Structure formats: structure tokens, C-alpha cells
Amino acid sequence: MSKDWIADVKKYAPKADEAVLEGMLKTYRLTLSNADAAYVSFSDAAELETVRKNFLQKKLGLTQSDAELDEAIKEIGAKMKDGSKNSRLAVYYLLAEKFGKLDMFK
Structure with a gap:
């Protein structure tokens, strides 16, 4: 991959676990190779629903209410609000x- 996805993560989590990052890269390599799917738009309600349903609920197995999960997504969006693209x-x-x-992901 030409894009340095790990550097994107380390911008927000400087001490990110390398083993976890490698595992996530393996899991999401195809997604990250698609320009439309490689980024999350925090202003797109359908996109945020996809993050909640497909990642938080299905992949991570979280059972919190949709409102609580949506609030967590919103919190991450605020943390990443620096004008750059938000890598998935x-x-x-x-x-x-x-x-x-x-x-x-280890």
C-alpha cells in the first residue's frame, strides 16, 4: 500500500500497539485499498451507522445502546477534527x- 495508514493512526495515538496495527491492516487491507471506503466521513449519517453496526456491534461485539455507541463515534470524530481526512x-x-x-486484532 502506498499510503502510510499506521502514521495516520499514530497522529492520534502516538503509542499505538504495532501488533494491533498490523492485525488491523491485515483485516482491513481491501477496504483501505478502496478510496471511497478508506476514509470515514463524520458528517454522513449513513456512514456513521455503518461504523456503529458493522464495526462496533458486529466486529467488536458491543452491546451498548445505539445512542451510547453513536456518542463514542462522535467523540472520536471530535478528537480527529483537524482538517485532514479521517482514515478508517x-x-x-x-x-x-x-x-x-x-x-x-493481535
Whole structure:
């Protein structure tokens, strides 16, 4: 991959676990290779619903209410609000970290 996805994550989580990052890269390599899917738009309600349903609920197995999960996504969006594109890998890493689920990707 030509894009340095790991550097994107480390912008927000400087001490990110390398083993977790490598595992996430393996899991989401195809997604990250698609320009439309590689980034998360925090202003797109359908996109945020996809993050909640497909990543938080299905992948991470979280059972919190939709409102609580949506609030967590919003919190990560605020943390990443620096004018750059929001890489899906960074969003997913920060959410997995928030919910204590990073070990799933080792």
C-alpha cells in the first residue's frame, strides 16, 4: 500500500500497539485499498451507522445502546477534527482502544 495508514493512526495515538496495527491492516487491507471506503466521513449519517453496526456491534461485539455507541463515534470524530481526512484505520483503532478491544486484532 502506498499510503502510510499506521502514521495516520499514530497522529492520534502516538503509542499505538504495532501488533494491533498490523492485525488491523491485515483485516482491513481491501477496504483501505478502496478510496471511497478508506476514509470515514463524520458528517454522513449513513456512514456513521455503518461504523456503529458493522464495526462496533458486529466486529467488536458491543452491546451498548445505539445512542451510547453513536456518542463514542462522535467523540472520536471530535478528537480527529483537524482538517485532514479521517482514515478508517485510525477511526477503528481509536474506537477499539476506547472500548478495550484492541487485543482482538493481535
